[in-house]
Amino acid sequence: MKDNGNEIYFERAKRVLVGGVNSPVRAFKHVGGTPPVIRRGKGARLFDVEGKEYIDFVCSWGAAILGHAREEITESIARTAADGASFGALCDKEAELAELVLSAFPDAGKVRLVSSGTEAVMTAVRLARGVTGRSKIIKFSGCYHGHSDAVLIEGGSGAAQFSAYGGLTAGMAADTLVAEFNDEKGFNELFCANKDTVAAVILEIIPCNMGVVLPEPAFLKIVEGLCRRYGALLIADEVITGFRFGYTGAARLYGLNPDITTLGKIIGGGLPVGAIIGRDEVMNCLAPEGKVYQAGTLSGNPISVAAGISQLSILKNTPAVYEKLARLSAHLNDRLKTIFSEEANDNKNICKNRAVKGGMKAICVNGNYAATELYIGKTATVNSIGSLHTVFIGRTAKVRNYADAKACLRDGYAEYFRNVFGKGFYIPPSQFEACFLSVAHTDDDIDAYADAVKAGL
């Protein structure tokens, strides 16, 4: 194992892969240094080609809610792979994954499985246009819904970090209207000015791709209400939030009833999967039942489906999983609270915790993991909800939307990142992302991480 193994491998990768990576944020372009080249993961740990160990707070951007290489999942993948990877025909496990998904979303009647969150959203948008016969969609700046043209405009995540909006046409942009998140007035005006042409409003109920932003429940209700009043569909993009706060979606936490929900990440157990779900009459507009076309060579492939079944079965049948996530989240929040109160030297900069009202109690095991927290210190602000959080460096006021998130110090984040990463914690190499806790983390991991956050600040 060479000491400079990461560098050697990354140089090799750069010769043949664009920027050395297959997804831009992985390149560490804005935080500097050489990205670790991961050889394997186990539980909450990643190990690079130099044998260095990291405590992972990226968790495959949320997919690895149970940690890496969970035995039940890897065994199921291996068993299934031995029988063949893909057949181009209905396989004997696809309905089981669909049933597991639907059991968490009682208002949905049908599922279409695809291979990524991007694909799920792309299909959801086309479906909404097909159902309503209208052309425009409204999205919120800083929300990321994958990289298909219609939703990349003003998209968060890597697109925000790199300001990489090239290749989007004016025609496409004309059909995508953009509003500011948590801005009732702006949204209302935009919607009402276009009410006859809006096919759908798409949102991350809890935005995670401009960093974590806490939604105002009243704002969400207004979004849903205008959709109902003017006959537009509400698309909840729950690619990150689906199955994150309990065996359901964030829509339940806020008492929303979306027409279409998109899923990904967790439902694939770490393998490529996405899903579109909705009521029968909406979903049946997809081919072969309806006129909205969508297809995929590898859609519902047996290996991804088996991994998804395995992960969802554990989540569904083991209440201890969400209990532990809740406990770890509460532990981290306690630590953050102390750090920020010490930093501020008194308690006045700690905003009151705001619990999400509505259906939360019904699905929370201890009432804690959907509690939202906000800490404003002298050097940063933290938004945290359940097992998701973001430290906004240089921001000493609330972060309620993309404009607030962009007011952070990106160079400051780079420095903060290098500090925390240098101590052995793999956190997002970009300000515009969420940190994820997994069930594989321990209280010691959380304490060590909190110490690193404190030092990083």
Ligand SMILES: Cc1ncc(COP(=O)(O)O)c(C=O)c1O
């Ligand atoms: C909310 C949301 N929607 C869609 C996507 C796209 O999913 P994928 O990367 O699987 O294409 C992401 C990816 O992070 C996401 O966070």
